[in-house]
Amino acid sequence: MNAEEFYARLKTHASSVEDELAILLKGSGSYGHLMDAMRYSALNGGKRMRPFLLMESAALFGVNYQASLQAAAALECVHCYSLVHDDLPAMDDDDMRRGKPTTHIAYDEATAILAGDGLLTFAFEILARETTHANASIRSDLVLQLAIAAGPSGMVGGQDRDLNAEHMNWGEAEICKMQAMKTGALIEFACQAGAILGGASEDEKLALVNFGKAIGQAFQLADDILDVTANAETMGKNTAKDGERGKGTLVGLYGVDQTREMAIDLVKQAQDSLLPFGNKADILNSAAHFVVERNH
């Protein structure tokens, strides 16, 4: 699969997820203020990398497209909520996101906090709906694993560590732990969720969890590299902020070249995890490759 084919497929999924989110986040009733802010926060033309990984993992097991689309939309709600809260003045204080004013700039801080809360809560509503999956064990497992991935042992805990990491002179282990929680956990869930939806065996689940772990770390390293090499125009947000604040990244510890090598190793590791699936995993295989080759 060449770059053109891969990006076309990524774009097709992104467009389906965008459409599904637009349907799910349709306002009802006359008072639409909060739902408008939630739509503004979620319908932003993002790459939808997490939904892509979920849907392609689910496709390995022939999962019904609508089921994986619902779960992918729920996952994206959690990702978007985390961006809205991370951008707040009390956190990373970012005014721009994907080339648009962040939610607290477009609305106000209170609305941004509530829109984030609303998206997080709504994600669990989507997963628990019978329309997502007829099997209650699968719904309940999706909720459990997403809550673990997004909660204090995962994403939220990682963001807390990140905020308190400034000037702490962390080593590789602490940086990797923080990143595995902050970014890795949700990417790992994306791959795991495909397996859960597909009623995969424990071995298959583990293979996809390992794939998610490795690709998640590679994704983060690529982000850290882009943060120092790309400019704001390409990224659609302010760059080189992490370095300015003295936050630890592996790029800061080892430089761009060595970090790029580590990322390439992780891609290899991710691809090895897919061996049990043979040719069926070609697309995920390509995803691992393009995650570190992207320029935004």
Added chain:
Amino acid sequence: MNAEEFYARLKTHASSVEDELAILLKGSGSYGHLMDAMRYSALNGGKRMRPFLLMESAALFGVNYQASLQAAAALECVHCYSLVHDDLPAMDDDDMRRGKPTTHIAYDEATAILAGDGLLTFAFEILARETTHANASIRSDLVLQLAIAAGPSGMVGGQDRDLNAEHMNWGEAEICKMQAMKTGALIEFACQAGAILGGASEDEKLALVNFGKAIGQAFQLADDILDVTANAETMGKNTAKDGERGKGTLVGLYGVDQTREMAIDLVKQAQDSLLPFGNKADILNSAAHFVVERNH
């Protein structure tokens, strides 16, 4: 059941919920910052009215005590998260809560936002755990109903309306709608959750939902009355803030005396909903009575 007996029982449940939350929110690992803030936000000696209603509703159906305690703890995590976020400077800007500095004062704003996010996410983790209930349909239904109650059509949506209600000169219908979402939805869920855990019939569920609706509204009216009649010392927080800001309450529309009559009518309505349960519902019956008779 007299006042002394009722308050003793409320206190016993509150103490069990406090203990359960302390176990559930036990920090693991060396980095405890976020979990500390979550514990600070949740272990605060609150009345635990919502857990009480959940556990007493569940008791109508002979639900296993540990199951109802877990669900009650999850519900209380959601209530506590909502207080932490509502107290933020961008929202109600409150420094004190139950006689203690609010979370953003005791820690900082970023930590308060994340502690709230963490408590909300963790609530869904608790509900989705097999240890809460062996039946996945029941777990999934609890998640669904809590997400609806706490989400944009419920609590979060109500808070958004409340923030934007200032100087809007709302009438009774708009005020009641906002309060039903902001406060009512979670109280209604408390009663509904007992029925879900107990595998109740649709009629029984409906009876408890109606009970929750009425008691939730009565609770809110009692709060609004206390807001103008009690002082900060009794309440452990700053009072009379709603009126100052020109927010609509029924007390503002109709005065204390008429609002008290409406609350008493709602108690009667709540108690009528319990008739199908006969004597078994004596405690919930008393709860409805004491909700409007409390002085804090």
